[in-house]
Amino acid sequence: MNQTISIENLYADLDRSLDAMRSDDGTVQRSRQVVERALEGSDAIYGVNTGFGALASKRIDDDQLGKLQRNLLLSHACGTGDPVPPRITRLMMALKIHALGLGNSGVSLPIFRQLLKFCDLDILPFIPSRGSVGASGDLAPLAHMSLPLIGLGRCWNADRSGSEPATETLARHGIEPVEPGAKDGIGLINGTQLMSAYGAFVLNRAIHLMSAADILGSMSLEALQGSARPFDERVHRIRPHPGQITVAANVRDLLLESEILESHRHCGKVQDPYCLRCIPQVHGASRDALGHAIEVVERELNSVTDNPLVFSDGDIISAGNFHGQPLALSLDYAAMALAELASISERRTYLLLEGHDGLPKLLMSDTGINSGFMIPQYTAAALVSENKVLCHPASVDSIPTSLGQEDHVSMGSISALKLLSVLHNVERVLAVEALTAAQALDFRAPLKPGKGVLAAHEYIRRHVNHAEEDYEVGHDIDTCTRLLQSGELVETVQSAVSGLR
Incomplete structure (x- = not known):
């Protein structure tokens, strides 16, 4: 039985699934037997003994079925652009193995075992990232992924600095190419594994990032001597969006035992700006939206998106799961x-620089000769603005392909590629807030922030020093970005605030 793949435990779940299939590929074998029995009859089976797309009505002779699948991989390997990153290529391959292992694709055992062997030896095909329209699946990228199985195409070289002919890679590992049989080519390239891999990769990182945003927002709130009253549980109980409730609870927990809060509890300030006061509403809405995306992508990871589909009762059905x-x-x-x-984070960074409530302007005591943290906010603003362009939806577009046979496509690959760029930008914007919030909190000493904020501040300070004068700040932004990407910041704070989600 194949392991169910979740976003939160993505890599461990995939490892378990592949381990199960290494020890028992009987489901794949039984699915293949259905295809072989069907080929003994006289029925036309799309993509198995017929042409593809607009050529579906062309019947192929039995002695040409292997060549048909080989030609399919060659003709569809016409992607272009920057390569898919190696980490996502590895995910694509693992997800393809998992999908084929569900037993509705009918590929041959030699092809399936070759895929497993590539994963075992960490052989990564070199895949141009552009060329998929998101139906029939990710045809061009998956064709590039599949060609090295049969000794064609290109792979990443040993140090991942570039590509080399697949023949060289296979020779280095002592692997012989395999020949595709009937159904193999279409089973490999019909599917949503490029979209799914990008989505799974980003959403796996987003789980930590959502908590990190709450931590950084709380750091800024403390540094700016903001009010904790907007996070009162009663406020959120009467507008019970799940994400909003979670974020408000996180902030309350992060602020526990705060000396800074106590020091200004009766200061008379009525309201904070939205970027502080509305953290639960904004972060919470993003949590709910990302939660929905995680549900959809998890369903996709555990689905069969091949065509045609092979069933244990002998039926082979051409449909549209791709x-x-x-x-x-x-x-x-x-x-x-x-x-x-990122948008609301940049606004908090801007506030931190304005010099409110005893903080020095630009978060440095001697400005004029020093610019302080003026320019990191420019960087954050540029990335937030770029995200506005990247967030134009790709899914509202469709251009017919295959001479009109494939007359509505999803453009989901474009959604996926843009999503990775947005993730990288968001991580860097939050890194700027981490850097500036930590600098601002230094000026609140000797008063201590809440225990969760204190844990975050101390963790950042173990990696990045307080700045007294101008320096090459880009290095520290990169460091804070790595801290966010690793998930270690969140894990450190969770050890101090056990209920943080």
Whole structure:
């Protein structure tokens, strides 16, 4: 039985699934037997003994079925542009193995075992990232992924600095190419594994990032001597969006035992700006949107998106499970949700620089000769603005392909590629807030912030020093970005605030 794949435990779940299939590929074998029995009859089976797309009515002779699949991989390997990153290529392969292992694709055992062997040896095909329209699946990228199985195409070289002919890679590992049989080519390239891999990669990172945004917002709130009253549980109980409730609870927990809060509890300030006061509403909405995207992508990871589909009763049905529309819409939505975390973060960074409530302007005591943290906010503003362009939905577009046979496509691959760019921008915007909030909190000493904020501040300070004068700040932004990407910041704070979600 194949392991169910979740976003939160993505890599461990995939490892378990692949381990199960290494020890027992009987489901794949039984599915293949259905295809072989069907070929003994006289029925036309789309993509198995017929042409593809607009050529579906052309019947192929039995002695040409292997060549048909080989030609399919060659003709569809016409992607272009920057390569898919190696980490996502590895995910694509693992997800393809998992999908084929569900037993509705009918591929041959040599092809399936070759895929497993590539994963075992960490052989990564070199895949141009552009060329998929998101239906019939991610045809061009998956064709590039599959060609090295049969000794064609290109792979990443040993140090991942570039590509080399697949023949060289296979020779280095002592692997012989395999020949595709009937159904193999179409089983490999019909599917949503490029979209799914990008989506899973980003959403796996987003789980930590959502909590990090709450931590950084709380750091800024403390540094700016903001009020904790807007996070009162009663406020959120009467507008019970789940994400909003979670974020408000996180902030309350992060602020526990705050000396800074106590020092200004009766200061007379009536309201904070929205970027502080509305953290639960904004972060919470993003949490709910990302939660929806996670549900959709998890369903997709555990689905069969091949065509035609092979069933144990002997039926082989040509249908449309390869259509990427569920992913296209959800990944567009996820990009907008992530972008909003950066948008409100940049506003908090701006506030930190303004010199409110005893903080020095630009967060440095001797300005004029020093510019302080003026320019990191420019960087954050530029990235937030870029995200506004990237968040234009790809899923609202469609251009007919295959001479009109494939007359509505999802463009979900574009949604996926944009989503990764948005993630990278958001991580860097939050890194700027981490840097500036930590600097601002230094000026509140000797008063201590809440225990969760204190844990975050101390963790950042173990990696980045307080700045007394101008320096090459870009290095520290990169450091804070790595801290966010690793998830270690969140894990450190969770050890101090056990209920943080």
